[in-house]
Amino acid sequence: xxxxxxxxxxxxxxxxxxxxxxxxxxxxxxxxxxxxxxxxxxxxxxxxxxxxxxxxxxxxxxxxxxxxxxxxxxxxxxxxxxxxxxxxxxxxxxxxxxxxxxxxxxxxxxxxxxxxxxxxxxxxxxxxxxxxxxxxxxxxxxxxxxxxxxxxxxxxxxxxxxxxxxxxxxxxxxxxxxxxxxxxxxxxxxxxxxxxxxxxxxxxxxxxxxxxxxxxxxxxxxxxxxxxxxxxxxxxxxxxxxxxxxxxxxxxxxxxxxxxxxxxxxxxxxxxxxxxxxxxxxxxxxxxxxxx
Numbered sequence: 001x002x003x004x005x006x007x008x009x010x011x012x013x014x015x016x017x018x019x020x021x022x023x024x025x026x027x028x029x030x031x032x033x034x035x036x037x038x039x040x041x042x043x044x045x046x047x048x049x050x051x052x053x054x055x056x057x058x059x060x061x062x063x064x065x066x067x068x069x070x071x072x073x074x075x076x077x078x079x080x081x082x083x084x085x086x087x088x089x090x091x092x093x094x095x096x097x098x099x100x101x102x103x104x105x106x107x108x109x110x111x112x113x114x115x116x117x118x119x120x121x122x123x124x125x126x127x128x129x130x131x132x133x134x135x136x137x138x139x140x141x142x143x144x145x146x147x148x149x150x151x152x153x154x155x156x157x158x159x160x161x162x163x164x165x166x167x168x169x170x171x172x173x174x175x176x177x178x179x180x181x182x183x184x185x186x187x188x189x190x191x192x193x194x195x196x197x198x199x200x201x202x203x204x205x206x207x208x209x210x211x212x213x214x215x216x217x218x219x220x221x222x223x224x225x226x227x228x229x230x231x232x233x234x235x236x237x238x239x240x241x242x243x244x245x246x247x248x249x250x251x252x253x254x255x256x257x258x259x260x261x262x263x264x265x266x267x268x269x270x271x272x273x274x275x276x277x278x279x280x281x282x283x284x285x286x287x288x289x290x291x292x
Contacts, residue, residue, distance in 0.1 A: 003069060013104070033052075041102075041116075065098050071093060072151050101131060103140050104185070139194045174267075187273045201267065202278070228259075
């Protein structure tokens, strides 16, 4: 039997997947991909095989993927380069005869250029199509928005200003914890019958920023309100506050998609894969903001 290779292990999701996988599979059956030798030591201590390679270098990937039965393919974080990088991964997997690729994609409804997050979506859609056309066995995990992104979206000044400021209207998001996504990934990597399937992975409820403001207010006893400005006012205020333009565009894109309902659908696929519902937004907010 070939090994299970996990990419992205120096990042948050990939490392959680690796740790959970090692509770179910012997380390001798697991391989990880790291960018350079300097990052290899902590993983060698776990007893897993370490392969050196990057998504930019297809030849390094072909070598890394040798004797790999299942590949957990974490999407790249460099949005500008991601399309070419992912093409390298898929081509290398074909060349190395990987048995099954499990890809971390994203939840969406609108797959056209009119989507407010098409700049993020396009490389995911490309990768899904490449996998489907490759002849490889694949599983596409359409990840909802991480619950852990909430503090980033709402900022660290909410108790100073008393306001969550995002142009998302009344849109709702079915946020999901990385931990739950990792459990789903491990279930696919260690289970049967997932070939050539796609799963929509979301949390058990969809919440708006109004809901989040109310939950934080209840947890902290401090009044936090939600204000939804126009995208123009949002961009002007964040520019005035010194936020870099690329971050403003990213936040505005995700809020615009939220307003259009891109992330509002709730799926039961997670529960079918791991045997339980995902963690709640309220419990996460209690963990982050309790005692503040």
